[in-house]
Amino acid sequence: MRIVVCIKQVFDRATIRVSSRGELDTREGERVINPADLCALEEALRIKDAQPAEVIALSLGGAEVEDALREALAIGADRAVLLSDALFAGSDAQAVAYVLARAIQTIAAGGQGVDLILAGSASADSGDGQVGVAIAEMLGLPQITDARFLDVTDKQATATQSLEDGDRRISVPLPAVVTVPRRSNVPRLAAVASIMNVYSQRTVEKWRAADIELDLARLGTAGSPTVVRRSFPPEPQSKGDILTGTPRQAATALVARLRKRGLI
C-alpha cells in the first residue's frame, strides 16, 4: 500500500503574538508540523504497522519547510517530497491543492500508484479546511472528512465522522482521500537515533513547478480566488457571569436576567 500524507508547516500558536493592529509578530515563532497533519501521519504509520506500506510525506512551501519533512522522516515516513518554487508564492487553499494533486499524480505515475491520501482536516493557521477536500475533488476520488477511528484494508477505508446529532461510520473504496482532525490520536514521537540521523542520512526530494507539469494560470496569486481584505484579532467577548447556588437558585436567577433583557 502506498500512502501520501500532506503536511503543512505552521507556527506554534504559543510562540507568536498578535499586535493590537492585528499584525502577526512571528520573530520568536517556532515552526511545527500542523497538529492535525501529525495525526494524519500517525494514521499512516499505524496502517504501516499492520501491513506492508510506503508512507510518503508531501509538503508545499519555502526552504524552511524541509525541517517539517525531516521531522516526518524521523517519526517514520519512508520518503519526503518538498514542492518549492517561486511560482507557488501567494497560493491559497485551492492553488495549493492543485499543486499537491498534481504532485500526487506524479508520485502515482512514478511507482505503483497511490492508494490513500491522508491530510489534516484543517491547518492551525489559516484554518480553511479546504486543501484535503479540494485534492479529492481535483483527483476525482472519494473522501472522508474529519475521520476518526480509521480502519483501512486493501480495498477500502472506513471511519467514523462526528456530526451534530451523532456519529456515523462510512466506507469509501480506495484510492481515497481521508482528512483527520487534530487530537484524534496521539502521534508517536521520533526516537533519538532517528532524529540524530535524519539530516545526515535521509533525503528530502525537492520538486519545482517544472517537475510536475502544471497549468501556470492555476498557481500563485493568479490561481487563488481568495483575497484577504483585512486581518484583525477577534473582538474580546465579555467574560460572562457564573451563577452560584443550588441548581434551582441558579435557574431562577438566569430566567430573571433573561426576562429583564426581554429575551424571553
Added chain:
Amino acid sequence: MDFTFSKEHQLLRKTIREFVRREVAPIAAEIDEQERVPWETIRKAAKLGFLGVPFPQEYGGGGAGEIGYCIMAEEISRVCSSTMTILGAHIGIGTMAIYLDGTPEQKARYLPPLCRGEKLAAFALTEPQAGSDAARIRTRAVRDGNYFVLNGSKIWITNGSIADIFSVFAVTDPALGARGGVTAFIVEKSFPGFRVGTVDEKMGIRGSATAELIFEDCRVPAENVLGTFGAGFITALKTLDVGRVTIGAAALGGAEAALDAAVAYAVEREQFGQPIAQKQAIQFMIADMAAEIEALRSLVYRTAWMVDTHRPFSREAAMVKYFGSEVASRCVDRALEIHGSNGLLRGVAIERGYRDARISEIFEGTNEINRIVVATDIFRRVGVRINP
C-alpha cells in the same frame, strides 16, 4: 562564533519537551508524594532511546553526544528532578564508566542493553566513611582464581535498589590506596553475595531510589574488571567529570522552571492594588534569576561542546556543577520568596522544586570538593600542587 544548536539537537529538544509534557508532567507530583519510581515513564523513555542518548549508535545509543544529553537533562528537570536523577545515574555515571573505560568485550556485552533501557545502571563509589574523601573506600576485592571476591558496603547509591548493572569501586591493594590500589568492577545484581540494604527516605528527588548496597563474599568474574586493574580511581574521576556537566544542565532546567513559576505568580498575584510584578523588589529578583540562568546556560552548553569535541574539560565540569547547582538553589529560593506562603503548600510546583534542588549541591562531589578541583587546576598551572 555560532551559538545555535544543530537542527538535530533542536528537533531532539522539541521531541523531549513533548515527551515531558505528555508523560513526565502528569505524574511528577504523584511520584514525589508517593516516593515511587516512575517505571511507566522509564519504559516509554527507553523505547525512544532516551536511556542511551549520548552514546554512539554502534552500541545502541542515540548518538546525540553530551550536548544532546544536556538538552534532555534540562528539559526533564524543568518538570521532574526525580525522573532525571534516575536517568542521570543510569546514563551519566553507571553506564558512562563502562563506556569510558570498558574493554571492547565489556562494551559489546553491556552497553546495548543499557542504551536500550532493557537494563538499568548505577555507580557505586561512596561508602559510610568515604564521601568527599572517596580515596578512603574500604570495600575489598580479593582475587580467587578466575574471580574476585568483594566484601563491604556502599551507601547513597542512586538507582541502588532498581539497577541491574553496577559500576563498583573496590580496594585491590590497600598499600597503594587510590594510586593504583582501587579497581572498578562491573557487578550484576544476580551475582552471588550481592544484595540491596536500606532504601533511603529523602527530602527531595523522592521518586528516585537511593539505597545501600552490601557485598558479602560477592563473586565477580575476573573478566568483569572494568578497564585497567588498579586504575579504578581514575575511572571514577573521569566518569564523575562527565556526570557533573549534566548535573549543571539539570540544575539549569530546575532554575528555569523556578523563574517561569515566579514570573507567572508575580503577574497573577495582586497586592497594594496591582500585580506584584509592578514592584521593584520582585523585578530585581526576577532579573537576577534571568541573568544567572543565562550565564549558566552558556557555561553548560559550552562545556558540553568541549566534551563532544574531545577538549580537556575537568575544570569546566566542576565549575558547571557547583555554579549550576547554586544558581538553581538561589532561583528556587527567590521563586519561593515571590510565592510567599503559597510556595510552601504541598502540590505547588515550587515547593517540590525547592526540595529537589538541594541535592545538586551535594551529590557527584560536594560543591566544596568541586571548588577544590577548580582551584587545584588553577594552582597546578602556576606550578603549585594542592594537597588532597
